[in-house]
Amino acid sequence: VDLTPGQQDGITRLGIQQLLTEVTLVQSDGTLAAVQDAGVVRCGTRDALPGFAVLTPEGDHVGFDADFCRVIAAAVLGDATAVEFVDLETGWPQFLLSGLVNTIRAALFAMVLATAIGFVMALGRIARNRVLRSGARGYVEIFRSVPLLIFIFFAFLGLQDLGLTWVSPFWGVVIGLTAYNSAVLAEIFRAGILSLDRGQSEAAATIGLSYWQSMRLVILPQAIRRMTPAIVAQLATLTKDTSLGYVVGYEE
Numbered sequence: 001v002d003l004t005p006g007q008q009d010g011i012t013r014l015g016i017q018q019l020l021t022e023v024t025l026v027q028s029d030g031t032l033a034a035v036q037d038a039g040v041v042r043c044g045t046r047d048a049l050p051g052f053a054v055l056t057p058e059g060d061h062v063g064f065d066a067d068f069c070r071v072i073a074a075a076v077l078g079d080a081t082a083v084e085f086v087d088l089e090t091g092w093p094q095f096l097l098s099g100l101v102n103t104i105r106a107a108l109f110a111m112v113l114a115t116a117i118g119f120v121m122a123l124g125r126i127a128r129n130r131v132l133r134s135g136a137r138g139y140v141e142i143f144r145s146v147p148l149l150i151f152i153f154f155a156f157l158g159l160q161d162l163g164l165t166w167v168s169p170f171w172g173v174v175i176g177l178t179a180y181n182s183a184v185l186a187e188i189f190r191a192g193i194l195s196l197d198r199g200q201s202e203a204a205a206t207i208g209l210s211y212w213q214s215m216r217l218v219i220l221p222q223a224i225r226r227m228t229p230a231i232v233a234q235l236a237t238l239t240k241d242t243s244l245g246y247v248v249g250y251e252e
Contacts, residue, residue, distance in 0.1 A: 041076065043069035102252040106174055110177035114177065122185075122188075123189075126193060148177070152173055156173075201214055204217070
């Protein structure tokens with residue numbers, strides 16, 4: 001690592017070799033990939049804490065945190081000067097805005113996928129075919145009982161171990177949210193459909209409508225009105241759960 005003697009002294013207790021080894025071991029982490037794509041390491045600083053970083057009259061950042069960022073830049077990008085320092089007391093809006101965009105993006109993808117899969121599973125739960133009912137019930141019971149955090153871990157780390165190297169932190173969060181919330185939404189859809197009086201489907205059958213025609217024209221239009229509050233509440237919970245993406249390095 002090409003650093004000045006003063007900078008090297010500032011990071012001696014970290015053990016440069018150990019740090020570089022750890023960086024090498026986590027090359028698959030999404031954060032490092034983002035740093036490599038950006039070509040710069042962005043480091044938040046608080047110049048009011050002189051023990052960690054001080055802004056000199058010449059405009060240079062010196063101190064433990066500043067040197068640590070330079071080591072990361074040298075290890076990941078091969079250039080110790082590829083560091084952008086951001087004062088957290090004045091530059092925090094850019095972090096909030098980028099995080100908001102990531103939150104909305106992950107939530108929208110997961111909402112669409114979870115709603116679609118949940119609706120299919122709900123139809124399977126009330127299907128006349130025993131195999132379909134059993135399969136849908138197994139899906140709901142399994143995916144609803146596993147903690148969401150486990151799904152996110154498995155979606156990012158487990159799928160990569162299985163050879164799906166394209167799974168990024170974003171897709172890890174989306175897959176985890178989709179798996180869990182689709183099971184919950186399936187039960188919401190099923191409960192809404194079954195809440196209608198049986199006479200509705202019987203009346204549809206007497207006028208010659210098929211099962212799917214009665215579902216589309218009679219049952220679902222009424223059931224959706226009853227399900228809407230529960231669906232909105234669950235989608236709001238899904239949006240808040242995107243914060244669990246921090247465990248796989250997803251910045252939101």
